[in-house]
Amino acid sequence: MSADVIRFAGVCKRYPMGDTLVNALVDATFTIREGDFVSILGPSGSGKSTLMHLLGFLDSPTSGEILFEDRPIAEISADQRARIRAEKIGFVFQAFNLLPRMDVFTNTRLPLTYHPKPPADAAARIWNALELVDMKNRAHHRPGQLSGGQRQRVAIARALVNEPRILLADEPTGNLDSRTAATILDLFTELNRQGRTIVLVTHDPKIAAYSRRQIHVMDGRIVRVEA
């Protein structure tokens, strides 16, 4: 049995919306293990992004408990969480979230600048990551000079550059044509084969099919967790 990376126990997330509360996530309980390749599948508005933000402890649950490597994250300070993110988590956001005034290379480097133990071969790693997503020849372009698909690939390179223990990707192929999407998904499969833990958020069952197991979400509830 491999080690638990992240464990959700009865996690709820409610957002205030005017006078009422929106239940973005209700009573989520599941475990992501070392070497998992999990997809979180559900229609738009079902709570997938909320779930992903909680997985990377960018957000705190309204109730319930989240454990990272068996430690309750409620007990981890904000700075410590930031360091864990820099060291062990790779994020691919649905909205890419590249910094518009920096070129592709500098954007890709960001997680390394915040890494508690920056690797000596930082530059080589950045080029490597850009090579993986085939963006090496655009290293000195600004995000504004790239197409949506290219930005998404840069976002993926950035998520991989710190060689994270767990990769959290929110609709990482949403802006890619099916051929590029397939390449990226093959890349994820290969990374997972090498031992990397991956959580892939998508609304598309065809994409979810690349993963080893699926977690189905509907209206903030987890309706099915494949073993």
Add this chain to the structure above:
Amino acid sequence: MRGRKRERVEAQEMNLFSGIINGLGEIWAHKLRSFLTMLCVMLGVMSMVVTTGFVEGMFSSWSTSLDEQGGVEKISGMPRGVEKRQEPFRVLSPGLTLEDEQALRRLLPDLAHISPELDVTVTFQRRGKSHTGRLQGVMNDVFAINRYDVESGRKFVDLDLADRADVIVLGTEVADALFEKNEPVVGAWIEVDRRPMRVIGVLKHYESFYDDFNVLHWKNKIAFVPVTTLQYKLKPGSTLSWLNMKAVDLSKVGELVDAATNILGHRHRGIRDFEVKTNEERLASFSRTKASFYFFAAGIAGISLLVSGIGIMNLMLASINERVREIGIRKALGATGRNIFSQFVAEAVALSLFGGILGVGVAVGVIMTLKATLPPGLSPLLSGSAFVVGFTFSVVVGIIAGIYPAMQASKLDPIDALRYE
């Protein structure tokens, strides 16, 4: 453990450096806004460097002239008006005389020199040439106290003083006014207020250029005769203009001032028609003046830097408002509160440092221009300390003005920041 700590420190240093580089990028991205803010810093630093330049310029010409007037060991006895209550019987005092000089010389062994001086304006004439200028009746001590050197010829001898001899030592400007370039001066006869006198010496020519202005020019305008000659033959019945004394040692100055005051008091039958002053007092009073000028300069600079500090803070707050999303992204990618904090402080510092460099540059230009246009005694000095101070100040302002906005930025919740649209 140790190695890990060092790695972290290095990472932070890297971060500060790249923070400043990033900061320059941000400045460039908001050219106009940043330019206006930097203009504030620039004007602040400039006004500071220029005002300090003025104060230092004044002080430097002052201390040069103070040195040439005998330095801090010098003590002067001067005549002065008496208080109202002593007015009716002030005639009891004989005034400042050569007898005072003799008494002081005899009674105060700690005096290295004592120079009685009688300062008058006379007309020098020779072969149809005429020159009006200062003449001082002196003893040889004047050369030591006020730092005069005889370039050619000789000083006075005791016999000159005892005989009230008609001999004169000329400053170069007086000599130039009365003699042609190649005429022998020493040994020639001239008339001083129609009285024939033989030139026995010519002083060294003094030059110390402060810009184009010879601050020592007054030393070349002087002429000396034995004090006895002046007092008994040229201006009979006059009392001394002042008595200059020099202590053997700075530590004796206080004692000597007290003793001289006492002795002169007795000799003047208690009439306080004199005062005993030291150069040290002048130095102290100048230092006070200088301090108050610095205070004034610091006030001006402080206000300008406060203004620029407010400008920077305002700019940083505006910039943070626009960059909430960026902050969220950085935090999501692993930036700690402290990383964000130092990034924004570094940006503020980059801004003010840049402004400070420009300010120092403009100040150099302003000082050069003022030096070229202002009368020499007034012109400012380009001093290294003003640069260092201006520079440091701009960095400090950047840090202080950056702290509050940077704290605001570092406290942003990443998820709020990411959702911010």
